Amino acid sequence: MSDSPMKSHVFAVLDEPYCVWEHPEDNNNLEFLNGIDPAYFSFVAERMRSTEASAEEDRRAATALRSTYHHALETFFSLVGALVQAPTCVYGWLAQCSTPTLRTLVEQISENRFSSPNVVQGAPVTWETISAVVHGRMDVSEPERARVISGFADLWARSALLFLRRENIDEYNSLKHGFRVHAGGFQLSMDVAANEQVGAPTTKFDLGGSKYGSRYLLIERIGGTAKSNRSFIPRRHYVNWSAEQTSLLLVLLSASIRNVVTFLKLLNGGGDQTNSACPTDDEFQAPWGHTVGVVRMDLARKIPDWAVSATTRQNLDEHLATIGFKRATGK
Template identity: 35%
Template sequence: MQQAIFAVGDEPYSLWEEDIFVRAVDFLDGLDPEFFTYLLKAHQGASDEQRAAVGIRLALHHAVETMFSLLGALVQAPDCPYAWIARCSNIELREVVRRISEGDQTLLSKFKLPSMGWEPIAALVFQGFEPGSERQKLAVQGFSKLWKGLAGELLTEAVADEYNATKHGFRTRPGGFKIEIGPVTSPDMRPEDVPMTVLGESKYGAMFYRVEKFGGKGSRHLRSQRVAMNWSPTRDSLLLHLAQLSIQNTVTALKLANKFPAEQCRYQWPDDETDFAGPWRHSPGVTSITLPHTVDPSGVARDIPKADLLKLIRDALGGNVGP
């Protein structure tokens, strides 16, 4: 019987297996980073552009989540990545990513990193890639900047809400939005007469509802907000490709950490060796807008206790609900 001790963030775990190494090898052998390349190719050139844009966007969200899960496992549990990923919730993953982005030195790692951040982690991932070469230096710089940018998106509330809404089929409107601004020089000017500057525009995107609590502590009052998102399928496609490369390279680093033969460890490199910034040049401008609340808390009755709400539900259904 073997034991591996690891942490997910600051939560410690003790893993027991008959053979941890065999489990790790089996897990890493079964991963398929090329799956995301398949998804990208399946949606590119599709006749239904709106649904293809949704498919690419969902694949990007999925790939980014997978990529950061593997990077987190590499940092905190390279000997049992399957256990780290299984125990790491979405909330915990975002917290680990936030701490790495902020350079939190207290984040536990099984490697003696010179500092905590995306560049030291990229150096760890690419330590076996053409050591000492200019390409290795470019890989560390390029991928670390990519991961920092994607981390910022992962930690953006609107992006997280969009992923949850879209993957469950709750996107209620296809397409993006257009937002313009212009000076009004006289009270009687019509909007069409105002010289406008476009701040954001895209034919691709999503609209969904964010439902949140309001009221005092323990309140069960809820209200919704409409959130609209703008997408650039070109940007999303380029980022999906780079995320797939990141997944492949992180899997390679995990394999090397688990003593895989060199011939089974393969690094991948983007077609344009230096253009990691390419995706960010395809921005639709303003990417999200949240419409104001339509419910004023001051006009809502006091907080209703849980027991009272359950009674109201049972009374409305003739008592035929629950114990």
């Protein structure tokens, strides 16, 4: 490849190698990075938290806020993956990284077991070492640099847990694929009787809740767990979240994206780190002061396996044929 008149970028996405060629006079990577607008996410956070909105507008704004938050998580961790494995060809790495692959990368970094090809030298790839790389050239005092590195590392570790949480994945998929959600959270409480007698006095225990959240339908297999079984039933899922926490996290993610992009620009011959964001300790901790108690719940009618039939593709093709459905055939 060194004999070619073209410039090449060789990198891996996890353990899969790729090569992107470009003209030696081009800097497509810097052009791509200059097109990223990290402030978009903080802009949405600010605009979606209006105190003058009606109840219906408030629910819509909260849904837009939540969708943007999931988008920011995916954007940030994608940029981190590119920084770790392909800082000179970010656009190429992003094009080859699927969402499941990205979640695997985030999980491996969180568990300190990332061993794929990377550019982080001399230390394990952790959120702390990544933050040290991103913020290591900031023109601030050593104590301030250490504070910023630690603050972002903690934020990214916590954000990774949220990014990998099953209910958050399902919620994001429901939001971005046609908004298949109902806006609004739920409250959960229970009454505990003083004794077993009918009419005994009860004590109510509040388990928490929120007016903000999502409700969506998923399907799960019934009649057997084998992948060949194509029988499913619906299950309704409920997720609670704090709009205040989501908004505050979105602002911090916007700052995170800004700092990563600034560092990547520096590596690729453009910009400097004078505009890097340095949140205060209070700003780093503020999101975690907002809790909703119970976070998730799912409900479904109790249907025993014997009440339905496990089905295979052949079963269903035969059934579709009997009711007049036919497969299209090419000429």
